[in-house]
């Protein structure tokens with residue numbers, strides 16, 4: 338999942354809800370013609386260029402067909418805005434290209450060999466604002482290819498693809514695509530492989546290692562302002578992580594793998610056999626393990642979310658996919674596995690022990706009643722939907738998913754007498770599903786039932802498909818634990834009662850309009866009558882334009898302060914006075930039950946050791 342910087346804590350800090358382009362009407366079908374293949378040439382003219390030129394040679398085109406831009410399952414960066422100069426040519430006559438929609442064009446001309454030409458003039462961001470997964474170029478290189486660069490022939494998604502990349506002198510290229518004969522030449526089995534294999538290009542350093550004979554490569558694209566760091570330690574750590582992950586899941590899902598790191602960008606995105614991650618070398622100089630959590634998360638996605646993926650994410654399309662109810666598994670359980678694999682590899686993790694992590698997870702889960710009042714399936718389906726898709730509740734599919742994954746793991750350990758774990762469920766899914774054959778909720782439930790040798794239906798019905806507060810007791814008991822939950826006033830880092838600032842805004846769009854996101858109705862702003870989606874214009878007379886400015890203004894407030902917020906609910910202007918209050922926060926402590934049996938104690942020891 339793409340992981341930009343964001344201002345709301347309700348999602349995993351690396352993950353986002355990107356606004357999806359929802360187009361109501363799809364194209365009318367055009368009679369199919371057997372396309373024998375499509376050869377692309379992608380050219381970067383010079384090291385100073387910010388865009389690319391693309392030639393798309395179609396072998397066996399129909400007299401009339403459509404071309405489109407792929408809509409990614411998770412984000413929509415709207416790169417159609419940067420596409421220019423699209424034209425077609427054929428040796429046998431005129432080719433006419435007409436735009437039908439933002440991501441769709443109709444082409445008419447003589448059937449047979451048709452060549453299309455276009456440019457993509459990538460937007461230029463300042464280094465720290467550059468998202469690692471979005472195609473871009475700098476004077477020393479960048480990321481090209483992917484859904485941002487390639488149009489595809491609608492109806493010929495599985496036609497073989499050839500690609501030739503022409504780069505400035507001295508630039509290298511690293512990608513998950515299969516190399517072909519000739520410099521800068523690659524092949525792909527179809528559109529999906531082509532657009533899910535971005536190309537890291539430029540002044541790249543690289544290191545190689547193998548896991549069970551499968552080649553892995555680490556590519557590093559530096560920048561002029563980058564600083565030196567301990568590369569041998571960084572490379573060694575990534576290798577250890579890769580080795581442990583392959584060992585945990587028992588297999589690779591790829592023939593080779595590419596880690597694509599870029600200094601000066603941020604965020605990351607998983608692909609079939611590569612990952613794109615933005616890194617600040619200054620962070621690595623300070624702490625060589627600074628990015629381990631994110632790298633582990635994105636790498637685990639290779640198994641969970643990319644290879645084993647929800648059914649509605651199968652195939653390529655030029656419109657966003659239908660919402661899926663299984664993202665709590667694909668994202669939240671990925672967090673669970675990422676923490677586990679780091680522990681197994683003996684690498685640094687955020688929480689000192691698995692018990693400490695679970696205490697923190699439970700605290701966060703209980704602190705927001707949205708987690709119990711919106712089902713994980715509904716939370717998942719709200720991904721990429723308007724912010725008010727879950728009303729004035731803002732659950733996190735990451736918090737819900739990791740919590741559910743943990744309880745399922747304990748349930749399986751209890752049911753199987755400690756012989757199986759959640760990792761076995763993942764192995765079952767890896768055996769049954771593939772990028773061509775996705776899973777549904779019932780498939781998860783079946784795999785859990787088998788691992789547990791128990792009936793998982795009541796759990797899924799009560800806690801996944803419908804809203805319900807997790808009753809931790811029975812599953813904690815499987816490993817001899819019990820939870821002690823207490824509520825007390827939330828405190829600031831200095832130890833004083835903290836003001837209730839639990840309100841967020843979504844990133845302002847081009848119009849700089851801030852929309853409120855209410856965490857749940859019991860928060861200060863919820864009680865005052867604000868709703869998710871309400872417009873916020875000003876705070877104490879100061880106009881509000883961006884989420885960071887709003888956050889800074891909130892952070893100045895103390896308990897007892899008076900705040901006037903002005904905005905709008907629909908067409909109606911709203912002005913409300915609030916007096917800032919404190920709020921209560923839960924604390925969770927996990928204790929060993931005095932009456933825990935030897936078998937439960939043994940399972941606890943196994944679980945805490947990461948086995």
Ligand SMILES: [Zn+2]
Pocket residue numbers: 338339352634638668671
């Ligand atoms: Zn993710």
